[in-house]
Amino acid sequence: MNHATTAATSAAPRTSYPPVEPYEQGMLDVGDGDLVHWEVCGNPDGKPALVVHGGPGSGCHPRMREAFDPARYRTVLFDQRNCGRSTPHASDPAVDLRHNTTHHLIADMERLRVHLGIDRWLLYGGSWGSTLILAYAETHPERVSEIVVPSVTMTRRSETDWLYRGVGRIFPEEWERFRDGVPVAERPAELNSAEDLLALLAAYSRLTESPDPAVRERATADWCAWEDAVLSAEPNGSAHPYGDRPSAARRALVRICAHYFSHGAWLEEGALLRDAGRLAGIPAVLIHGRHDLGGPLITPWELARVWKAARLVVVEDAGHKGSATVSAEVVAALDGFAAAHTGTEAQPGRQDG
Numbered sequence: 001m002n003h004a005t006t007a008a009t010s011a012a013p014r015t016s017y018p019p020v021e022p023y024e025q026g027m028l029d030v031g032d033g034d035l036v037h038w039e040v041c042g043n044p045d046g047k048p049a050l051v052v053h054g055g056p057g058s059g060c061h062p063r064m065r066e067a068f069d070p071a072r073y074r075t076v077l078f079d080q081r082n083c084g085r086s087t088p089h090a091s092d093p094a095v096d097l098r099h100n101t102t103h104h105l106i107a108d109m110e111r112l113r114v115h116l117g118i119d120r121w122l123l124y125g126g127s128w129g130s131t132l133i134l135a136y137a138e139t140h141p142e143r144v145s146e147i148v149v150p151s152v153t154m155t156r157r158s159e160t161d162w163l164y165r166g167v168g169r170i171f172p173e174e175w176e177r178f179r180d181g182v183p184v185a186e187r188p189a190e191l192n193s194a195e196d197l198l199a200l201l202a203a204y205s206r207l208t209e210s211p212d213p214a215v216r217e218r219a220t221a222d223w224c225a226w227e228d229a230v231l232s233a234e235p236n237g238s239a240h241p242y243g244d245r246p247s248a249a250r251r252a253l254v255r256i257c258a259h260y261f262s263h264g265a266w267l268e269e270g271a272l273l274r275d276a277g278r279l280a281g282i283p284a285v286l287i288h289g290r291h292d293l294g295g296p297l298i299t300p301w302e303l304a305r306v307w308k309a310a311r312l313v314v315v316e317d318a319g320h321k322g323s324a325t326v327s328a329e330v331v332a333a334l335d336g337f338a339a340a341h342t343g344t345e346a347q348p349g350r351q352d353g
Helices: 064-069 102-115 127-137 157-169 173-179 196-207 212-231 246-262 297-308 324-342
Strands: 024-029 034-042 045-052 071-079 123-124 144-150 282-288 312-315
Touching: 024 102, 024 123, 034 102, 034 123, 045 102, 045 324, 064 071, 064 324, 071 102, 102 127, 102 312, 123 127, 127 144, 144 324, 157 173, 157 196, 157 212, 173 212, 196 246, 212 246, 282 297, 282 324, 312 324
Parallel strands: 045 071, 045 123, 123 144, 144 282, 282 312
Antiparallel strands: 024 034, 034 071
């Protein structure tokens, strides 16, 4: 494997580019009654890149555009099915999520690539976004030029089990509150295995679709309280990154998360790691915070052991919410790949005056 390196900050490293607005956007009909919102910003003749957001169900944020040099990248962002600006929106419990699976999202990404006339693109995204990136790249490796991933996950059932039952050993009061958010009659009698945990998450999925608005709101609040607890030991970022979201975005996020996690993201356990050989030859930078409690470092470590073209960067001052060092590493990686594409010299330490 390529040995992991520890991030070391340089003097005044660049952590972002100035805000930029899309020059093109639209709604892509992906079938099943779903319209996926997309936008493009930067240089129309630049290196193509696709931003794959997390969650699942978080939607895109304008800040995601700022990791890319707008002079050198043609940056594409899209809101995955039923979240962000895509329609119909999962905050409406009547919206059917049957056609919202990992495999549908892979097909949506490929349909968007064809729609925009892109041959190959760099993929960037973290957390759930990294799972979707890996699934897409292993399905369509010939369409991927490079990959940059902060906060690596593969959404294995074992990882989801750790995120809840495992971390519950560190936050027992909060875990008990989350467990008790599901009525006794609707939750597993025991929570002794990953399968039991998935059954609990499936119960949450049903609660988010209840005809009673109070039930839906309570389930959403309980879910967000747990996710915020998992991140509560990290000093960077918002104190309540889940609970402070706008109400419709929060409801969609929780509903889609419960939908995906309770189904193991429709991926055979360990399949992304097993099939990592399909990524051979795709250069990648994997950036992971040492203190990521919800997504431990073992996941990118295992991936980098079998993906020889990937370089793992361990950031000592970060967890899942990232840090300025993580942002600097992301920008440096993207600048490096842009420089290789254009034949120009990257300047990852440069800042705007």
